Amino acid sequence: MKKLFYLSLVFVLISCSKVIKKEDLQGVWICNYKAHSNSFFHEIYFKNDSITLIDFFDYSFKGKYEIQGDSLRIYLKNKTLKKKIDLQQNDSIVILNNSTFLRHSNIIENEYITYNLINLDSNIKIHYDSLSTNHKTFNLIKRENKFILEDYSGFDNLNLKLYNYPVHTIFITYNILLNREITLRQLKNILSKINLTSHCKINLITKIDLQKELYHVFPLIINSWEEDLKKLQKENKELYHVFPLIINSWEEDLKKLQKENNGFPPRPPITEDENKASYIEAYHPELLQIKSKQDFDKIQHIKPNSHYLISINIELPVQEYLKLTQKLNFIRKDKNTRIRTELINF
Known part of the structure; x- marks a missing residue:
């Protein structure tokens, strides 16, 4: 009799628990930074049976999904992800594994680009937390047979992207998502x-x-x-026009320095x-070629405790160059x- 009672109780609890449907998930969900700042x-x-995952570098992963009990199965190109899913507080919070997302909108307004990464394995793999401390992140986008650096600002002018940051006298670090066609x-x-x-x-x-949530770098x-820098300056004067609305409080000083440098932003000595x-x-x-x-x-055959200048053929495939x-x-x-x-011509 007791067994029958416990079985009945379990059945009632299961029946009353939240059954997540695709209709409950439709729309945009934003990571709750305060709760989980380390979400990938x-x-x-x-949207319907489609899902788009956006990382913190604006890189998107598109695929299909299914709900299987308390699990969300995500089918992306060449990979399947499985995450534990839970809905809370009147369907306004979704939890995937240990990451919390807040409902933002029922309507998807943005169309995100899936960037064409070179997909090359590296010995160095870094989590987002470490990469995000760097100065800036760019995507290499191909437009009209030319590659440009694109960031969240949407400006095409390379100088605006770089020079709107006042640190130019020390080594800084940029992240670049590398396009496979370059x-x-x-x-x-x-x-x-x-x-x-x-510098x-x-x-x-x-x-x-995506399985380990790491970036190959x-x-x-x-x-x-x-001599190469001076030649490049002459060929790319249009890159160094500064729009006043973009520059911060040091705008006038920058204009003066540009004038003194023939229109170019000042560079470290x-x-x-x-x-x-x-x-x-x-x-x-x-010397090595x-x-x-x-x-x-x-x-x-490189000798220890020595000094080398290695000239590399600029016609090498990018993949081989990076391995080198x-x-x-x-x-x-x-x-x-x-x-x-x-990198030189042979």
Whole structure:
């Protein structure tokens, strides 16, 4: 008799529990930062049986979904995610695993772009929390056969994106989501333009692991020769027009500095390392040429506690170039060797 009573009680509790339906989820849900600031996703959109997941870099993942009891199964391209789901407070809060999202709107107004990432594995995998501390994040977007850096502001002017941040005298770090269609020559051009305004490091984001919620990253330090920077300045004067409404309180000082620099924003002083002749004279580096993938074995013979200048063929595929940089980074640490690279035509 007691068993029958307990079975009946369990049946009643199950019957009274909230059964989540697709109609309950329709619309836009925003991450509750106060409750869970480390959520991998910033927004979630449900529309009929489709779902769009948006990370904090505005990268979107589109697919289909099913509700199976207290689980949400998400079917994306080449992967399936499973998350525990719960609805609370009159369907105004949805909890996915340990991340809380608040209902924002029943209507989806935005159409997000799925960026064409290069999808390259890296030895370095970083969580969003670590990447978000960096100065700025850009997506490489192809428009009219040219690649531009796009951020949340929507401005196409590269200088507005970079120079609206007043830190230009120390190394800063930018994140760039790397498009699979870009060539090494195009990538060098983009990075050199960044180097016109700042000494900086770059985290190239090449792949996103949704299961582990990690970003595959290739760290780069931009090395540009003085002569290349001067040539680039002459070819890209239109990049350095400043719109007064965008600049902060130091607008007048910036205009004055631009005038003194022939229309260009002031840059940190040229160092000995940025003048090629001075660099070679100062350090007497051993010279190494990488013309193709077949030359990669040369780096295995790099001597410890030494100095190298490695010239790399600018026609290499981007994927091979990034793999090479990862090997060079390992050698730098393992052999305590200073290595500078340059991308050139052979």
